[in-house]
Amino acid sequence: MGCSKNLYDSEVLMGQLQANGKRVVHEEEGNIVVVNTCGFIDNAKEESVNTILEQIQKKESGAIDQLFVTGCLSERYKPDLEKEMPEVDAYFGTTDLPQLLKALGADYKHELLGERITTTPKNYAYFKVSEGCDRPCSFCAIPLMRGKHRSTPIDELVERAEKLAQNGVKELLLIAQDLTYYGLDLYRERRLADLLRALVKVNGIEWIRLHYAFPTGFPLEVIEVMKQEPKICNYLDIPLQHISDPILKSMRRGTTQKKTTDLIENIRKILPEIALRTTLIVGYPGETASDFQILKEWVKAMRFERLGCFTYSHEENTHAYQLEDNVPQEVKQERANEIMKIQSEISWEQNQKKVGKILRCVIDRKQGDHFVGRTEIDSPDVYNEVLIDAKKHYLKLGDFTVVKITEATDFDLYAIPIKAQPLRD
Numbered sequence: 001m002g003c004s005k006n007l008y009d010s011e012v013l014m015g016q017l018q019a020n021g022k023r024v025v026h027e028e029e030g031n032i033v034v035v036n037t038c039g040f041i042d043n044a045k046e047e048s049v050n051t052i053l054e055q056i057q058k059k060e061s062g063a064i065d066q067l068f069v070t071g072c073l074s075e076r077y078k079p080d081l082e083k084e085m086p087e088v089d090a091y092f093g094t095t096d097l098p099q100l101l102k103a104l105g106a107d108y109k110h111e112l113l114g115e116r117i118t119t120t121p122k123n124y125a126y127f128k129v130s131e132g133c134d135r136p137c138s139f140c141a142i143p144l145m146r147g148k149h150r151s152t153p154i155d156e157l158v159e160r161a162e163k164l165a166q167n168g169v170k171e172l173l174l175i176a177q178d179l180t181y182y183g184l185d186l187y188r189e190r191r192l193a194d195l196l197r198a199l200v201k202v203n204g205i206e207w208i209r210l211h212y213a214f215p216t217g218f219p220l221e222v223i224e225v226m227k228q229e230p231k232i233c234n235y236l237d238i239p240l241q242h243i244s245d246p247i248l249k250s251m252r253r254g255t256t257q258k259k260t261t262d263l264i265e266n267i268r269k270i271l272p273e274i275a276l277r278t279t280l281i282v283g284y285p286g287e288t289a290s291d292f293q294i295l296k297e298w299v300k301a302m303r304f305e306r307l308g309c310f311t312y313s314h315e316e317n318t319h320a321y322q323l324e325d326n327v328p329q330e331v332k333q334e335r336a337n338e339i340m341k342i343q344s345e346i347s348w349e350q351n352q353k354k355v356g357k358i359l360r361c362v363i364d365r366k367q368g369d370h371f372v373g374r375t376e377i378d379s380p381d382v383y384n385e386v387l388i389d390a391k392k393h394y395l396k397l398g399d400f401t402v403v404k405i406t407e408a409t410d411f412d413l414y415a416i417p418i419k420a421q422p423l424r425d
Contacts, residue, residue: 001048002038004126004175004211006071007119010036011126013070013097015116020106026119032066032104033058037073039145041313048073056087068092070100072145094146115163121364123398124171124207124380125164129157129195133177135214137241138252138319139281139312142177149178151186158198165204170398171362172205173379178214180222193221200231206400207362209379211237215263216254223270233376234271237306239279243298244291247284252319257298264302275377277306280339283332284312285323292335299339303346306383309339344410347383351408358418360402361386363395371395373403375413383411393417 013034014024024030033055037048048071058064066089074081075093082091092100098108118125132147133140161172176182183191199208208231210222215238226232242248243257267274280299282292299307311332314325361373364380371393373386386403388395395401395417403415 001036001051002040002044002072004173005128005177006036006038008116008126008128008175009071009094009097010034011116011118013100014119015112016097016101016109017104017106018117019109019112019115020101022104022106024117026117029063031064032068033064034068034070034100034104037069037071039071039073039076040141041310041315043313045073052081052085052088056085059087068100068103070094070096072142075145076141115160118164118167118169120380121398122168123362123364124173125169126175127157127161127164127172128152128175129179130176130182134181135178136252136254136319138250139241139284139315141315141318144317146177149181149185151182151184151191153186154183154191154195154198157195158202161199161202161205165202168204168398170205170400171207171209172199173209173211175211178212179210180213180218190217190219192219193225196222196225196229196232200229206231207233207376209233209235211379213238215240215260218263218267220266220270223267223274226274227271234273235275235277235377235379236267237277237379237382241279241281242284242287242291242295244287244294247287247291250286250320250323251281251284257294261298261302275305277308277379277382278304279308279310281310281312282335282339283327283329285314285320285325285327287312287327287335296338296342299342300346303350304343305347305350305377306379307339307343307346308382309336309343311336348408348410351384351410351413354405354413355408357405358402359386359405359415360400361415362400363388363397365397366390371397373401373415384413385411386413386415388415388417 017024038044059067070092074091078091130151132149134149359375361375363373370387378384402418405415407414
């Protein structure tokens with residue numbers, strides 16, 4: 001359940017189980033079920049609880065023999081879950097992998113350096129470079145569930161990348177709670193740029209994509225490396241959350257509207273081709289109509305290539321939980337809808353400019369009558385996809401293909417294939 005970091009953890013668990021001689025399947029029927037939960041916001045928690053309840057019903061009917069729960073929800077609410085859903089055989093937290101394996105009749109194998117069973121299409125894999133977070137954001141419960149920031153050493157990450165490449169992975173999607181913090185705990189300095197320079201040398205890896213970069217203290221050296229290295233996609237996921245100064249201050253983001261705007265402008269100045277993806281939160285405690293208007297106008301002015309918007313979730317034991325959750329839910333949703341309407345119009349305008357362009361894309365899957373691909377400025381499951389008529393053209397899954405864009409909607413591009421092409425110059 002939940003984010004790509006959870007998916008990565010599930011893949012590691014599956015790799016460990018397989019190394020112990022267990023037959024493992026992902027989201028299919030088995031006699032023992034492990035639910036890896038999300039506990040980030042209300043909707044995610046509700047989805048995780050409903051999934052557990054569904055599996056409890058299967059256990060009670062005899063369809064499965066045992067049920068285990070792990071992940072963020074279990075880390076955060078274990079006593080409550082044990083009380084409310086005692087039918088689960090055992091609950092485990094985010095750092096309890098060895099104990100979970102023992103309960104499953106398996107041993108934790110230290111020699112499996114990052115090896116896992118990937119569940120994504122064969123051409124890409126999520127690549128977690130650190131765990132936990134040291135940021136003090138008032139609304140966020142992740143430090144409660146994931147602990148302090150812990151980087152994985154560069155040499156170990158390179159070895160993991162080499163193994164993925166040997167298995168056919170061509171694209172690494174770098175993930176962490178905060179990529180820009182990478183290395184501070186191990187090397188006493190930010191080392192994301194150095195990590196990128198090391199990863200681009202891995203044979204077989206053609207794209208490297210950056211997710212979840214915190215804006216405060218952002219190391220612009222990373223953008224310089226992106227500009228120099230053709231393997232690094234011109235794409236950056238940089239969650240900004242809000243832009244009104246009073247809200248940013250209450251959120252404890254350590255920045256201001258001016259500093260954030262200057263950062264975006266500096267990034268685009270260094271690398272004009274970059275596609276920026278951000279996420280925003282509306283309905284935070286104390287968000288006034290004026291705060292929201294400032295946010296709306298700023299979204300219009302910044303014209304992000306990709307943007308997602310979430311309604312504020314009042315999470316116990318966070319700093320913001322001391323505040324009154326005083327924006328009604330219907331107002332939160334109305335504001336989120338307004339932001340996404342603005343973004344839809346921006347995306348439509350940007351996509352119309354792509355019609356007639358020749359672009360390089362990777363083919364992820366076949367769905368219905370279309371092959372579905374992505375350009376270098378598109379991350380999996382984040383809006384834009386390239387759709388190619390499978391009734392007229394045959395493409396190999398996982399291959400890079402050059403296409404001509406023939407039509408565009410707000411979040412989809414339609415194309416015809418031209419030919420294969422090497423990395424961008």
